[in-house]
Amino acid sequence: MIGCSSNSRVKRNRSRTEKSIEKDIETLARFIQIFCASNHSDKVKSLVQVKGKTGEFLKHVSVSLCADCRRLLLHGAGKRITCPLDPKPRCKRCPTYCYRDGYRERIREVMRFSGAYLMRRGRVDLAIKYFF
Numbered sequence: 001m002i003g004c005s006s007n008s009r010v011k012r013n014r015s016r017t018e019k020s021i022e023k024d025i026e027t028l029a030r031f032i033q034i035f036c037a038s039n040h041s042d043k044v045k046s047l048v049q050v051k052g053k054t055g056e057f058l059k060h061v062s063v064s065l066c067a068d069c070r071r072l073l074l075h076g077a078g079k080r081i082t083c084p085l086d087p088k089p090r091c092k093r094c095p096t097y098c099y100r101d102g103y104r105e106r107i108r109e110v111m112r113f114s115g116a117y118l119m120r121r122g123r124v125d126l127a128i129k130y131f132f
């Protein structure tokens, strides 16, 4: 009996973590999509479809990005999936700087741009999710 209930607790916790990863990755994808659509209109874009664990978390997200933004999204998604901290702190307050050089600056730029974009459009609810 006891073993049974503790098992289900573990399971619930894990799925909550996975849900939060999924939400974060969706938000990340949405922010990068806004940035890419507004700033890279001259670049060729394609639908982001990937396999593996990252693909699992991206399967509900449909975004079209240029090659650079796609790399940025996959880098960010990979880092989010392997984040050892649970609950994950906001990245700007996080003591571990997990983003590789270059990506960190770019993701900041994306978040600033898309956060402001959403605020201007009254999507404060989304901008609040601004987790970086």
Ligand SMILES: [Zn+2]
Pocket: 035, 036, 037, 040, 043, 065, 066, 067, 068, 069, 070
């Ligand atoms: Zn782009």
